[in-house]
Structure formats: structure tokens, C-alpha cells
Amino acid sequence: MAIYGEDIYTEPADLDLDTLANLGPLTALAGSFQGTRGLDVNPKPEGPRKQAFIETIELEPIDPQANGPQLYYGLRYHAHVVKPGEVETYHDQVGYWLWEPKTGTIIQTLTIPRGQTALAIGRASQDATSFELVAKRGETGNGICSGPFLEEAFTTLEYRIRVTIGAAGTWSYDEDTIMQVRGLKEPFHHTDRNTLSKTAEPLPNPLARAKP
């Protein structure tokens, strides 16, 4: 790819090691958050079921990550969701949010314990306050990979997330996971949304913490 030059091995020199100062449009996502007004719409045999949920999410700055000449700054996250007043996990998700300053690319990786993983891609400006990422079944660059049961019974066609940065310390997301559910004629829109408020500031990434 012309943008990275011929040399695919040499890493950028003189990097800024402080991830928190280089997260571009992901800056407001760093830290610990809670959202008490989540809404999920999920597939049930009798039709779409709506469910309120409570979410905690931690997003921790990671050290700058180079793939040869390519450079990402990012956050490692864990989201945990319960129904109001319950302990049992209702949804769990881990992954990374990545920002590539050179190309204005944002990546979200997500893995959920249903046996499913996806990599969604979008683009944004350095100071964007809203951005959208998409993953599609069958794509090799921004795809969705499901275990055999889900692939057969809840074939996931597309995943889309729009993030909007709100007033100080808040951000929201709106997700649409489109799946072809066995027995249904039309694709099902499994949607989720929440607004998250900061409960703790992030720690700097390990290399930034170690700086004298």
C-alpha cells in the first residue's frame, strides 16, 4: 500500500509514547464508565424483546502499537452488562478501540462469549465528536466470524456502531447487529444503545507511566 511505503518492517521512530495524548476521536472514551439507561432489543421466538440494562465499561490506554510502518494508539476495553437489580451477566464483551492518526481510521474489535468476534472499521477526523464503524459477514478486512451454531441459526450479516461524544465525561453508542434468524423471513435488527458517564479517570499507558 503506497501510503506506508515499500518497507513493511521498519517501525516509526521518535513516537510520542503517551497514548492519552494521541487518541484523536477516541480521547473521550478513555477511563471507567457506567450507563444505567441502556436499551436492548433482542430476538425471541415470540418477536423482538426490549430489555433495559445497566452497563459498566473500562477502557484502558495501551502502549502505541506498530505493525512495521503502521501505528495505532488504542484502548483495551471490557464491557459488562446486567439487567437492573440482577447479578447475572446479560452481555459481556472485550476488545480494542484503535485510532490510526495517519489515515484517520478507527477500528473496534469485539469478542463476545456467544462464540463470535468482529472487526469494525470507520473513519473520522482527529477531533470528530461522532463516528460510525461497520463490520460485514464475508469481508476479510472488517468481517464477522461466528461459531457454527450461530452461523447457522443466527447468521450475523452486519454490525454497525455509532458513537457520539456528549457533555464532559459522557458518550453514547447506538448499535445495530443485523442477523438472519432461522425461521424469520426478514433480517432481524438486534439493537443496543446506552449513554455512559465517567466514574474514574484512566491510568496512562505502561510506557507513559514509566517515563522519568
Ligand code: HEM
Ligand atoms: C449491549 C450490547 C448487547 C446486549 C445487551 C445483548 C444481549 C443479547 C440478548 C439478551 C440476546 C438474546 C439471548 C437469548 O435469548 O438467548 C442476544 C442475542 C444475540 N446477540 Fe446480543 N447483545 C448485545 C450486543 C451484541 C453484539 C455487539 C453482537 C454481535 C456483534 C451480538 C450478537 C448476538 C447474537 C448473534 C445473538 C443471537 C443468539 C441468541 O439469541 O442466543 N449481541 N443478545
